[in-house]
Amino acid sequence: MRVLVIGSGGREHALAWKIAQSPLLTKLFIAPGNGGTGSVAENLAVDVTDHAAVVALCRQHQIDFVVVGPDAQVVAGLGDDVRAAGFTCFCPSKAAGQLEGSKGFTKALCDEMDIPTAAYGRFDNEAAALAYLYTQGAPIVIKADGLAAGKGVTVAMSVEEAEEAIIDCFSGAFGASGAEVVIEEFMEGEEVSLFVLCDGTNILPLTTAQDHKRAFDGDTGPNTGGMGAYSPAPVMTREIYDETIERVIWPTVRGLAARGTPYQGVLYAGLMLTEDGPKLVEYNARFGDPETQVMMMRMESDLLPLLHAVATSTLAGHDVAWKDQFALTVILATQGYPGSYGKGSEIKGVDAVNAEHTHFFHAGTRRDGDRLLAWGGRVLNVTALGDTVLEAQQRAYAGVDAIDWPEGFCRRDIGWREIARSR
Ligand code: AMP
Ligand code: GLY
Numbered sequence: 333m334r335v336l337v338i339g340s341g342g343r344e345h346a347l348a349w350k351i352a353q354s355p356l357l358t359k360l361f362i363a364p365g366n367g368g369t370g371s372v373a374e375n376l377a378v379d380v381t382d383h384a385a386v387v388a389l390c391r392q393h394q395i396d397f398v399v400v401g402p403d404a405q406v407v408a409g410l411g412d413d414v415r416a417a418g419f420t421c422f423c424p425s426k427a428a429g430q431l432e433g434s435k436g437f438t439k440a441l442c443d444e445m446d447i448p449t450a451a452y453g454r455f456d457n458e459a460a461a462l463a464y465l466y467t468q469g470a471p472i473v474i475k476a477d478g479l480a481a482g483k484g485v486t487v488a489m490s491v492e493e494a495e496e497a498i499i500d501c502f503s504g505a506f507g508a509s510g511a512e513v514v515i516e517e518f519m520e521g522e523e524v525s526l527f528v529l530c531d532g533t534n535i536l537p538l539t540t541a542q543d544h545k546r547a548f549d550g551d552t553g554p555n556t557g558g559m560g561a562y563s564p565a566p567v568m569t570r571e572i573y574d575e576t577i578e579r580v581i582w583p584t585v586r587g588l589a590a591r592g593t594p595y596q597g598v599l600y601a602g603l604m605l606t607e608d609g610p611k612l613v614e615y616n617a618r619f620g621d622p623e624t625q626v627m628m629m630r631m632e633s634d635l636l637p638l639l640h641a642v643a644t645s646t647l648a649g650h651d652v653a654w655k656d657q658f659a660l661t662v663i664l665a666t667q668g669y670p671g672s673y674g675k676g677s678e679i680k681g682v683d684a685v686n687a688e689h690t691h692f693f694h695a696g697t698r699r700d701g702d703r704l705l706a707w708g709g710r711v712l713n714v715t716a717l718g719d720t721v722l723e724a725q726q727r728a729y730a731g732v733d734a735i736d737w738p739e740g741f742c743r744r745d746i747g748w749r750e751i752a753r754s755r
Contacts, residue, residue, distance in 0.1 A: 333636065334394055337362040337373065338380055338410065339401030342663075342695040342713040343621035346628040347401060347635070348373045349693070354636035361393055367704055368694025380405055383413040390419050398422065399639055406597070406617045407433035422639045424597035424617045428588055431595070432617035435514045436477050442612060445583035449612040450517040450604075458502040461513050465494050468515070476501050477512035485555065487518065521606040522749070523613065524565045525623055526573070528581050528601070529638060531647035532594030535585060536638065537577060539630065539654060540565040541623040542749065547670060549745045556670045557710060560746030562660040562721055563626040567605065567749070576603060576610045584615070596642055625693045625713045626659035660724035660747050661715040662732055664740045666696070669709035677739035679704045682712065690716040690731045711740060721750040 333356050337348045340362075348362050352372040363386070365375035376393070378385050381404075390398060398414050400406060400423035407430075411423025423429075430437040442449040450473070455461035465472065474497035476484030484506050488494035494515075500506075501513045527538040541563035547553035568576075580601060588595045600616035600623075619627075628635070632653040641647040666673040682692050682704055693715055696708015714731040718724030725747045732742055 333396045334359045335397045336395045337399045340364050340366045341621050342693040343619050343624040344401040345369050345693040346625040350628040350635045354634045356636050366694045367697030367699045387417040403618050420643050422643045427593035428595040429617045431615040435475050438615050441587050445587040447580050447583050450519050452514055452516045455513050461498045471518040473516040473518055475514040476506040519604040519606055521604045522567055524568045524603050526601045528599045529642050530585050530595050530599050531642045531645045532596045534647040536647055540568045549743050554670050558622050559663045559743045561622045561626050562747045572610050580612050622661045622713050625661045625715045629659040629715050629717055630655045657717045658721045658724045659717050660728050661713045662728045662742050662746050663710050664712040664742045665710050666706050667741050675707050677706045680736040681734050685731050685734045690727050721747045
C-alpha cells in the first residue's frame, strides 16, 4: 500500500513512524512533513490548505491511502475532497468534523443524546452573553465557538475575568471562531483523554492519556497545544471507562449516524472525572498532539490496517494490543511559545541519542544540510517507554538533557499527577 500522511507535527511524525513499520506498506509519503519525518517517509512539499494540490499529489504518487492528521484539515473538509477524487482517506467528513469545529454543535448533540457534560449557554452577541454570565457567576468557562489552536478557552475564576474574555471574543480576538461564544458551567475534577476508532457504526477503543496543557511547571502559565503527555492514564479505572463508552461514546456514534453524518475517524474525548461521574469537556475529531506520540510508542498492533478499516467501514472484528508499559513525552518548545518566538536557532545532540526505549519525534524542525533548526513553537517530543510513569519520565528527561539547544525550554514535571499518586 502506498500511503500519504498529511501534516507536519509531532503527531504526524509518530503516525508515520508507526505506519512505516507495517508489512502492508510499500511506500510512505508525508506532506509537508518536518525535519524528522524524512527518516521514515518521503517529505513532499505542498500547501495542505490547497485541496486540489493535495489531490494532484495523490495522483502523481499513485497513493492508495491518505491519513489526515491536523484538526484544521479535518474541519476544512480535506477528507471529503480527497474521497470525491476517488481516494481512500482516514479523515472524518466535514459534517462529522463539526464535533471539533464547533463547540455549539457538540453541546447540541449532547443535549439530543443525553450525554453528560457541563450546563451551558450559546450566544452570538456580547449583551446576551454578559447577561447570562451575571445570572451564573464565577467560576465559569468562556469558549470561542470555533477552532482557536487550543487558546479560545478561558477558565474564569472571577466575573471580571469572564467579562474580559467575552468582550475579547466579540471584539475579534479569535476572528470568526469567536463570533459565537459558549459559556459553560465550571466542572471540578481531573481531566483524562480517551481515544476511540470509529468506522461509522463500529467502535474500537484505543487507550487513555493525560496531557499537560499549561506552559509551565505546576500547571501554571498560558494554555498551549500541550507540553507533554503520558499513556495510559490509570486515573481512568475500568468502571469509569465502561461508563464513558456507554454514556458518552456510543450515544455520540449513534447520534451522528442517525443524523446521516456518521463519524469515521478517531474520536478524541476530553473528559472531566467529576464526583458525578465522567463528563465530556470537548471532542476532537483527530488524534491528539502530543498524545499520539505516547500512544504509538505503546501500540503493539499494526496501525495501518486499523486506520484503513476505519476509512472503509470494516472495523468489526479488529482488535488492538498495547505494550504493558507506560510512555511519556516531553515537549521542547522555543522560548516565547505559546506567544511569539524566533525561528532558525540550531538544535544539537538529537541524532546522537540512540536508546531502544527513547524516541525523538520532531514537530517544528527543519533540516539545513547537516544542521537541525527550530522552526516552530513546539519543536521536539522526547518520548520514552518505562515500566512505571516515573521510569518513563526519567528516560525522557535523560533524552532532553542530551540536547543542546539554549533557545528551547520544557516543563520538568510531565507526569506529576500519576507519579504523585503512585507514591
Ligand atoms: P477545551 O478546548 O474545551 O478542551 O478547553 C480547554 C481546557 O479548558 C480543558 O482542557 C479544561 O482544562 C478547561 N475546561 C474547558 N471546559 C471546562 C469546564 N466546563 N470546566 C472546567 N474546565 C474546563
Ligand atoms: N493535546 C491536545 C490536543 O491535541 O488537542
